[in-house]
Amino acid sequence: MYDYDQVTAFLGKWGPFQRLIFFLLSASIIPNGFNGLSAVFLAGTPEHRCRVPASANLSSEWLNNSIPLEERDGRQVLSRCRRYRLEALAHFSATNLEPGRDVNLSQVEQEKCLDGWEYSREPYLSTIVSEWDLVCDNDWKSPLTTSLFFVGVLFGSFISGQLSDKFGRKNVLFLTMGIQTGFGFLQIFSTSWEMFSILFLIVGMGQISNYVAAFVLGTEILGKSIRIVYCTLGVCIFYAFGYMLLPLCAYFIREWRMLLLALTVPGLLYIPLWWFIPESPRWLLAQGRVQEAEDIIRKAAEKNHVTAPDVIFDPIKVQDLNSQEQQTYSILDxxxxxxxxxxxxxxxxxxxxxxxxxxxxxxxxxxxxxxxxxxxxxxxxxxxxxxxxxxxxxxxxxxxxxxxxxxxxxxxxxxxxxxxxxxxxxxxxxxxxxxxxxxxxxxxxxxxxxxxxxxxxxxxxxxxxxxxxxxxxxxxxxxxxxxxxxxxxxxxxxxxxxxxxxxxxxxxxxxxxxxxxxxxxxxxxxxxxxxxxxxxxxxxxxxxxxxxxxxxxxxxx
CATH class of the missing domain: 1.20.1250.20 (MFS general substrate transporter like domains)
Structure with missing residues (x-):
């Protein structure tokens, strides 16, 4: 049996090459942390109530009592989705009747927020909820926005493995990082909730594909002992670091378009990694590209200051291994x-x-x-x-x-x-x-x-x-x-x-x-x-x- 780990054992377990791959691939996961959960702030719902237009001609006393109270979490608070009918309030205001003393507010007819909503500017200056009024009858759109992102993650899970098997781990890694950054940037110019959500779905596809490609590339390049640490600590810890950056950015940038810009621009910093992260030698061997795989291992040997053997991968053994017929199994198994x-x-x-x-x-x-x-x-x-x-x-x-x-x-x-x-x-x-x-x-x-x-x-x-x-x-x-x-x-x-x-x-x-x-x-x-x-x-x-x-x-x- 052809053992890749045994053939490349001369590189050592934790040399400069392995450390470079470990930290660069782990760092590529950081944007996944703040992009994957950015909906926490992008789709945050601020406090809101019905807007009462100045054309209603209400006295200050009736204006202050134009929103009915409702019980929420054991407290009496202003309703978010209802107001007293303005025609009735205008009549009471014109006849100098006082709310609560001359008029029993519980008997006044209520209506929906026909003139839109007023939103609190704390803690968010703006979100997609306040931008497109995703409240009351449209409040189902806010969780759907996040769900559509995860639908994109679902689709990305379907295709990411097949793409990386066909086109290579490195190519798919940088392509999907570009998709995540590019379509995230396009979201800034969204003119409707529908446009934002469709782009968010595509960002989800790029996000998971990037994660899977980095995960597979690291496990295939690193040795057995480092592979376990990379899968449990490297990838996960750097994802958590990205998650930590999300509230820090959101605290200082409270307008959703500018926050989205701050979250997507760092993706450009990963372009130079193309010249430092190699393709998976295992994948190259599976494709019959033995010389390319050997060149990568020789460069790794130079970085680790070790001498590589004259022939690292025997082309005949690799060809025999790839030509072996394997029993196929289906999902029914x-x-x-x-x-x-x-x-x-x-x-x-x-x-x-x-x-x-x-x-x-x-x-x-x-x-x-x-x-x-x-x-x-x-x-x-x-x-x-x-x-x-x-x-x-x-x-x-x-x-x-x-x-x-x-x-x-x-x-x-x-x-x-x-x-x-x-x-x-x-x-x-x-x-x-x-x-x-x-x-x-x-x-x-x-x-x-x-x-x-x-x-x-x-x-x-x-x-x-x-x-x-x-x-x-x-x-x-x-x-x-x-x-x-x-x-x-x-x-x-x-x-x-x-x-x-x-x-x-x-x-x-x-x-x-x-x-x-x-x-x-x-x-x-x-x-x-x-x-x-x-x-x-x-x-x-x-x-x-x-x-x-x-x-x-x-x-x-």
């Missing part, structure tokens, strides 16, 4: 037997719920008590220890119990939020951050755990199917946040309950820690709690007869 079918269903549920919890909590930070920018920054900072803890758990503890523990932690604290009095806002925010810590830890661990459960022959398809379920979860997550408009604690109750139930479900998955990776479906670890039938007598008899015939044949030879 993920549900063919009871065991793999159970694992597939459980992984799909697991990924979807984790994605709902992660993006739901990330998008809900503007609705928390306190400063929206500080809350968002804390939500980003908490991811750094979460990724670090998940890496340590993967190194030293069983997968099943580690996953269940962090899911139980995240889910239970979210359920406790509803028990905290409203005046203890700091406690509520702390519990929310602990919940985000648990769910983020599980998000980092589930990639490795899922890859270990599936056999080599269908591992890519298994992880891909689970990842697709995650995309559907991210599409649904804005609507969990949207439910908070009806009941402030409903999103936390739903996300907490689903997370706890998923933690219980995880306990039924097989334990993969310390076990060799399965190569075939028959070698897969068994799901707990399922009875597996032994082979029937006829099957055992047939197998016994086949073994005897093989023995007789061998002895006759």
């Amino acid at each position: 993920l549900v063919r037997t009871r065991n793999i079918r159970s694992i597939t269903i459980m992984c799909v549920i697991l990924w979807m719920v984790i994605s709902i919890g992660y993006f739901g909590l990330s998008l809900d930070t503007p609705n928390l008590h306190g400063n929206v920018y500080i809350n968002c920054f804390l939500s980003a900072v908490i991811e750094v220890p979460a990724y670090t803890i998940s890496w340590l758990l993967l190194q030293y503890l069983p997968r099943r119990y580690s996953m269940a523990a962090v899911l139980f932690l995240g889910g239970c604290v979210l359920l406790f939020i509803q028990l905290v009095p409203t005046y203890l806002s700091v406690v509520s925010i702390t519990l929310m951050m602990i919940g985000k810590f648990g769910i983020t830890s599980s998000f980092s661990m589930v990639y490795v755990y899922t890859a270990e459960l599936y056999p080599t022959v269908v591992r890519n398809m298994g992880v891909g199917a689970s990842s697709m379920a995650s995309r559907f979860g991210s599409i649904l997550s804005p609507y969990f946040v949207y439910l908070g408009a009806y009941d402030r604690f409903l999103p936390y109750i739903l996300m907490g309950s689903l997370t706890v139930l998923t933690g219980i479900l995880t306990l039924f998955l097989p334990e993969s820690y310390g076990a060799p990776l399965p190569d075939t479906i028959e070698q897969m670890l068994r799901v707990k709690g399922i009875k597996y039938r032994s082979a029937s007598k006829s099957q055992r008899r047939l197998k016994y007869g086949e073994e005897n015939s093989v023995i007789l044949k061998n002895t006759s030879l």
Whole structure:
């Protein structure tokens, strides 16, 4: 068997070449952090109420009482979507009647905001919500905007792997970074919500494709020992750094078009990386471009100050490897037997719920008590220890119990939020951050755990199917946040309950820690709690007869 890692072992594990690739590819993930969650501020909903035009000719007293009160979060506040009928108020004002004393306001007819809305300038100067009045009857458009971004992520997941397999990891990486930056820049000139949303969808396609290309390129260039650190800490930590930059930029730039400009321009800084990041030698070998792959490894040897052998890749061995026929498997193999079918269903549920919890909590930070920018920054900072803890758990503890523990932690604290009095806002925010810590830890661990459960022959398809379920979860997550408009604690109750139930479900998955990776479906670890039938007598008899015939044949030879 042709072993790429063994052939390139002379480069060493952590030389200047590996360090350069590690940090440059990790840095390419930073824009994904602030672009992926930019809707938190771009689509933020400021306080608003119905506009009362000056042509209504109302006295100052009636103007101050033109908006009815409604109960929200246990408080009496001005209605966002209704006002008293202006014709009636103008009549009362003209006849010098006083509100509350001469007129019972509860009996005055109400109407919709026929003249638009007045928006608070705090904490946002403008958002797409205030730009295109995405409130009241149109408030469904705000979560749909974010969902369309994740629809783009879904489409990008479909095509990114195929594009990188056909055109190369490096080409797709820089192409999709250009798409993310270019179409993000075009969003600044949006003239309607529809135009903004369509462009946002395309940005989502570029965002995930860039992420996947960088992820694959790093795993294929770096050695085994560095590969694990890159996948768990490198990519994830730099994504969190990008996430931290989002509230910092939004704090100083509170107009959505200028904020979007500040978030897209840094993409131009990555153009020079084209001359520093090489193509994947593994991909070049798979394409039969042996000389190009060898040139890259020789340059890497020069950077690491080591001497490369005269012939690194034997063209004949590479050609023989690529010409070998491999048995093909289809998506149906993920549900063919009871065991793999159970694992597939459980992984799909697991990924979807984790994605709902992660993006739901990330998008809900503007609705928390306190400063929206500080809350968002804390939500980003908490991811750094979460990724670090998940890496340590993967190194030293069983997968099943580690996953269940962090899911139980995240889910239970979210359920406790509803028990905290409203005046203890700091406690509520702390519990929310602990919940985000648990769910983020599980998000980092589930990639490795899922890859270990599936056999080599269908591992890519298994992880891909689970990842697709995650995309559907991210599409649904804005609507969990949207439910908070009806009941402030409903999103936390739903996300907490689903997370706890998923933690219980995880306990039924097989334990993969310390076990060799399965190569075939028959070698897969068994799901707990399922009875597996032994082979029937006829099957055992047939197998016994086949073994005897093989023995007789061998002895006759």
